[in-house]
Every structure is written in C-alpha cells, then in structure tokens.
Amino acid sequence: MLWRDLLLAVRRxxxxxxxxLFFVIVASLFPLGIGAEPERLRSIAPGVIWVAALLSSMxxxxxxxxxxxxxxxxxxxxxxxxxxxxxxAAKSLAHWLVSGLPLVLIAPLIALQYDVAAPLYGxxxxxxxxxxxxxxxxxxxxxxxTLGLRGGGVLISLLVLPLYVxxxxxxxxxxxxxxxxxxxxxxxxxxxxxxxxxxxxxxxxTAAALRISSE
Amino acid sequence: MLEATDLECxxxxxxxxxxxxxxxxxxxxxRVSGPNGSGKTSLLRILCGLLTPTRGxxxxxxxxxxxxxxxxxxxxxxxxxxxxxxDDLTPxxxxxxxxxxxxxxxxxxALQAALAAFSVPGLPVRKLSQGQRRRSxxxxxxxxAAAPLWLLDEPFAALxxxxxxxxxxxxxxxxxxxxxxxxxxxQATGIDAAARVVxx
Numbered sequence: 001m002l003w004r005d006l007l008l009a010v011r012r013x014x015x016x017x018x019x020x021l022f023f024v025i026v027a028s029l030f031p032l033g034i035g036a037e038p039e040r041l042r043s044i045a046p047g048v049i050w051v052a053a054l055l056s057s058m059x060x061x062x063x064x065x066x067x068x069x070x071x072x073x074x075x076x077x078x079x080x081x082x083x084x085x086x087x088x089a090a091k092s093l094a095h096w097l098v099s100g101l102p103l104v105l106i107a108p109l110i111a112l113q114y115d116v117a118a119p120l121y122g123x124x125x126x127x128x129x130x131x132x133x134x135x136x137x138x139x140x141x142x143x144x145x146t147l148g149l150r151g152g153g154v155l156i157s158l159l160v161l162p163l164y165v166x167x168x169x170x171x172x173x174x175x176x177x178x179x180x181x182x183x184x185x186x187x188x189x190x191x192x193x194x195x196x197x198x199x200x201x202x203x204x205x206t207a208a209a210l211r212i213s214s215e
Numbered sequence: 216m217l218e219a220t221d222l223e224c225x226x227x228x229x230x231x232x233x234x235x236x237x238x239x240x241x242x243x244x245x246r247v248s249g250p251n252g253s254g255k256t257s258l259l260r261i262l263c264g265l266l267t268p269t270r271g272x273x274x275x276x277x278x279x280x281x282x283x284x285x286x287x288x289x290x291x292x293x294x295x296x297x298x299x300x301x302d303d304l305t306p307x308x309x310x311x312x313x314x315x316x317x318x319x320x321x322x323x324x325a326l327q328a329a330l331a332a333f334s335v336p337g338l339p340v341r342k343l344s345q346g347q348r349r350r351s352x353x354x355x356x357x358x359x360a361a362a363p364l365w366l367l368d369e370p371f372a373a374l375x376x377x378x379x380x381x382x383x384x385x386x387x388x389x390x391x392x393x394x395x396x397x398x399x400x401x402q403a404t405g406i407d408a409a410a411r412v413v414x415x
Contacts, residue, residue: 004312011303072297079263079288081318215266 005094015060019099020106023056027110038115045114046124046175050168052110053103053128057135058160060099062153064091064143065210074214084207092133092140092203100132116179123178123188130191131171137202138163144209167194216241216395217262217364221271224257231257232415233270241363241393244386244406248399249415255399256296258415259366262397263293275364289318291364298352302341306330306351309340313355321358329357333378346373353378356385365389367398379404 009016030048031041068074077087107128108121116124142160146152174187216239223233231254239245247255260266262273264280264287273280280287300309307326314321321329330337333350340348353370365386371379383405386396390409398410 004308007308008301008303067301070297071301072295072299073301075265075293075295075297076299076313076316078265079291079293080316081285081289082316083285087316 005091006097009094009098015063016098016102019056019060020102022059023052023103024106024110026052026055028113031113041114042116042179045111045116046172046179048114049107049110049124050128050131050172050175053100053107053132054135054161054164054168056103057099057132058139058157058164060095061139061143061156061160062146064095064140065147066143066152069147069214074210078211078214084210085203088140088144088206088210089199089203092136092206095140096133096136100128100136103132104128120175120178123184124175126188127171127174127184127191130188130195131167134167134191134195134198135164137198138167140206141202141209144206144213147210147213149213167191170194216276217397218274218277219262219271220274222258222261222268222273223270224254224261224266225269226254226257230269235271235413235415237411237413239395239397241395242390243395244390244410245395245397246400246407246410246412247397247415248412253415255415256368258413259293259295259368259397259399263291263366264288265293290362291366292317292356292359292362293366293368294352294355294370295368298348300340300348300352303339305337305339306335306343306354307337309351310354310358313352314358317355317359317362319358319361325358329354332357333381346375346378349373350378353382356382356389360389360392360394363394365394365396365398367396369399369401371400371402371404 027049030044034040065074068077078084080087104125107124111121111124139160142156145159146155149155170187170191174184174191177187178184218238220236222235224231237245247258249255257266261268275283275287275290299313307330310326310330311321330351333354335347335351335354340351343351349372356365370382374382386406390396
C-alpha cells in the first residue's frame, strides 16, 4: 500500500510540487510584507515557518482518500485481507513522506531567509520531523470524516486546525526556546509523545471514520 | 454458506426492500434482479458488509458477518460499479495492488496471464477504453479462485460478446469448484439459466 501510494505520487509529481511550492511561497511572503529588520524576522521565524508547514500539509489532505473513494479502491481496502487500520497507517506514512518530509528538508533554507542562527536549524528540522507526521495522522481523521461531502475541503480545515494547535505551539515553542538560549528538550519530548499517541490511535479512528463515510 | 435473514434496507428515507431472506450454498448461483434504483447494489454492499442493513443480518457459515470482519472479507471477492483501477498505473500494477489488498501475492507471470486471458493491452489505464478498463478489473477473477464467495455487481456492463463469454466461463468454473456467486445484470447472459433469482 505504501509502495502504491508512493508510486502514484511519483506518477503525479505536480501534486507534490504544489504543496512544497506553497510552503516556500507563504514563508517567503512574510519578510516581503513585514520589512527586512533582522531582529524582527528572527523573532517571528519559528511561528511563520510552522504555520506555513501546517497549511501546506493541509493542502493535500482533501486528496488523501478522495481518489480512492471515487474509483472504488476504497471499497476494496475496506474488504481487504489486512485490518483497515494498518492500510490507513501506510497511507498516512505515504502522505507524510510526500508532503511532510520535503518540508523538513527545505526548512533550513527558509530559515536562512529569516536570518535564523545556524545552531537553530537542527532544532527547527527536528521539531518539524517530529511534528509533521502528527499533522498527517490527525489530518487523515478529518479527511476520512469529510469524505464524499460537498464542501469537504473547508470542513476539513475547520475540523483539523484546532487539533493542530498543540503541535504548532510545541513546535514553534521549541525553536523559540532554543533561540532564547534555553533547552528545547521539553517541547521536543512532548512532540515525540504526541507523535507516539497519534501513531497508535489515529489510524484506528480514521478506519472507523472511513467505514462510516463509505456506507 | 451465506444466509440472509429478514433484510431491510433504507436509503435516503425510502425503504428499498424489506423482509428479504435467502440462503446460498456452495456451487450455487444467485441472480439479483430488479429495475434501476430497486436496491441491487445496496443488497450486494450489505452482503459484503460495506453497508449495514436497517434490519436483519447476514451470516457466513452460521456467524454474523459484522462479527467476522476480516475473516469474512478474506473469503470474498466484491466487484462494484467502479472498476477500482487507477488511471496513472498500468493494468498489471493495478491488478497486483488489488491482489495484494486481498492478501494474495501472485507472480508477475500469473498477472500477465490473467490480463492476457482478458486481452488487456499493457498501456496506462488512462489510455484504455471503458470496456478495456472493465476487463482489466475483471482479470482479478482469474486469480481469485481461492475465494469461495464472489459478489459481482454488473460484471457484464460495457463488455463485448467474447469478454462476456469469458466471464460466463469463469463464473461457471467457480460454481463447478463449489464456489458461490451472487451477481446483478440487466443483460441476458449465458449463466442465467443456471441461476436462482431474487427479485427486488
């Protein structure tokens, strides 16, 4: 399943590029709008980068199950030999590899624009590395719940954004802490704990939501 | 093997059918017939567990299917209206994915042979016609002999005479092996004579 979703992503590269480009553009607009005072840019950098990552990961959520729903593959997944939760976990992982991992890799480049101190790059990348999989896992629940509804895209944002808030606070907080010369360990550990909880429970919640919306 | 008791289905506030009961043993063929919108597809979706009936229940070898979950779904093949093939993949890739989802791991020779049996060209699915898509989805039946229950929703739609005859042959072979088949169709087909009919 993982292999299939990655194969589909490779065949449709433009979708992947769109999310990444969106992230880069949003993050680049802020310095243009706010002005180039290094002090101010440095202080907003973690928040802006995190918000941009969050929005860009949400951009591709609506498509997570929609195509499978439309062409009948979802029914075959529901009737598959493997438990649905496992299939959903594989799809969430594929979503993260396609939409989350590129953000982690490109974030240091964006940080450069904000004149973020070099030692913080590691903390920023690590916080995104721990945080973006949570976004994919939670987002999958929203995508499953809104499947087949009209205006599902807007509804996903309303459902999922409040759940993203803790991740945003912890992620941006970790970088801000490190910037202030304190240890970001607390925030990063909490993010890790959130990731473990989400990985354990979100796929099963998504599976239950899929069963409901495909009736 | 399969037993339905007092099934009732309600969609969009309208009762499609009620009090439906039948049982199906191995080696039997059941045709679900009725006009458009009479609930044939809903019935098949209920039989495979995708849809919960408003009333009544479906049993597989004496156990309600709601309790069996994967133990039941491993034993069946459901072919819905939508062919479940991806435009961006080749028929062989699509077939392999469908088989893996169903827990089978066929060799690439077996995949090619199944597609060749339905004479599906090796182009990406995007370039195939409606009938060819249908054939590439149905090729899964060639590899699914081990699943005792086949639920086929309009398997003959968009097929030409020779492909329809081949589906006939597959279904007959499956029934001959002791499998059970439930299907819907609007066309007159070669297997109708052998089939019991449920009228909706």
